[in-house]
Amino acid sequence: MPENTTHRRLDQPRLGRARLEMDPDWFPRLSERIARYLGTGRFLAIQTVIVIVWIALNLTAVIGRWDPYPFILLNLAFSTQAAYAAPLILLAQNRQDDRDRVSLEEDRARAARTKADTEFLARELAALRIAVGELVTRDYLRGELDKLAEKICAERPGTGPDTDRARTSVIRPADG
Numbered sequence: 117m118p119e120n121t122t123h124r125r126l127d128q129p130r131l132g133r134a135r136l137e138m139d140p141d142w143f144p145r146l147s148e149r150i151a152r153y154l155g156t157g158r159f160l161a162i163q164t165v166i167v168i169v170w171i172a173l174n175l176t177a178v179i180g181r182w183d184p185y186p187f188i189l190l191n192l193a194f195s196t197q198a199a200y201a202a203p204l205i206l207l208a209q210n211r212q213d214d215r216d217r218v219s220l221e222e223d224r225a226r227a228a229r230t231k232a233d234t235e236f237l238a239r240e241l242a243a244l245r246i247a248v249g250e251l252v253t254r255d256y257l258r259g260e261l262d263k264l265a266e267k268i269c270a271e272r273p274g275t276g277p278d279t280d281r282a283r284t285s286v287i288r289p290a291d292g
Contacts, residue, residue: 144211151208154201 153159170190174183183189
C-alpha cells in the first residue's frame with residue numbers, strides 16, 4: 117500500500133482553498149435601503165412617469181402594443197412589486213424594532229445608573245447637612261464664652277466689668 121507523502125491531516129481544512137465568507141447582515145441592510153427608497157417622493161415620481169409613458173405608448177401605438185387596454189402586464193408588474201416590497205418593508209421594520217429595543221434597554225440602564233447616582237448624592241448631601249448642623253457656630257461659641265465669663269466673674273468677688281472685658285478680649289478676637 118502506498119504511503120501518503122503529503123503529510124496532510126484530514127481533520128483540518130486546506131489552507132489554499134478560498135472560502136466564500138459573506139456578511140450575514142447584507143440582505144437585511146439591502147432591504148432597509150430598498151424600503152427607504154420605496155418611501156421617497158423620488159420613487160413615486162419615477163414610478164408615475166413610467167406608468168404614464170407605459171399607458172401612453174400602449175394606447176397610441178398602432179403597431180407593437182405589448183399590453184393592450186386592460187393593462188394586464190402593468191397590473192402584474194404592480195402586483196410583483198407589491199409582493200416584494202411588503203416583505204422588504206416588514207424586514208426593515210423588524211430591524212428597526214430590534215434597534216429600538218436595544219436603545220430602550222440602554223436608556224433604562226442609563227436611567228437606573230443615574231437614579232442610583234442621584235440617590236447616593238442625596239444621601240451624601242443629607243449626611244453633610246447633619247454634620248454641618250452639629251458644627252459649632254461663631255455666635256454659639258461667643259455666647260458660651262460670655263456665659264462662662266459671667267460665671268467666673270460671679271464666683272470671684274472684686275472683679276469689675278473692665279477686667280472682664282480684658283479677659284474676654286484675649287479669648288475672643290475683636291469684630292472688625
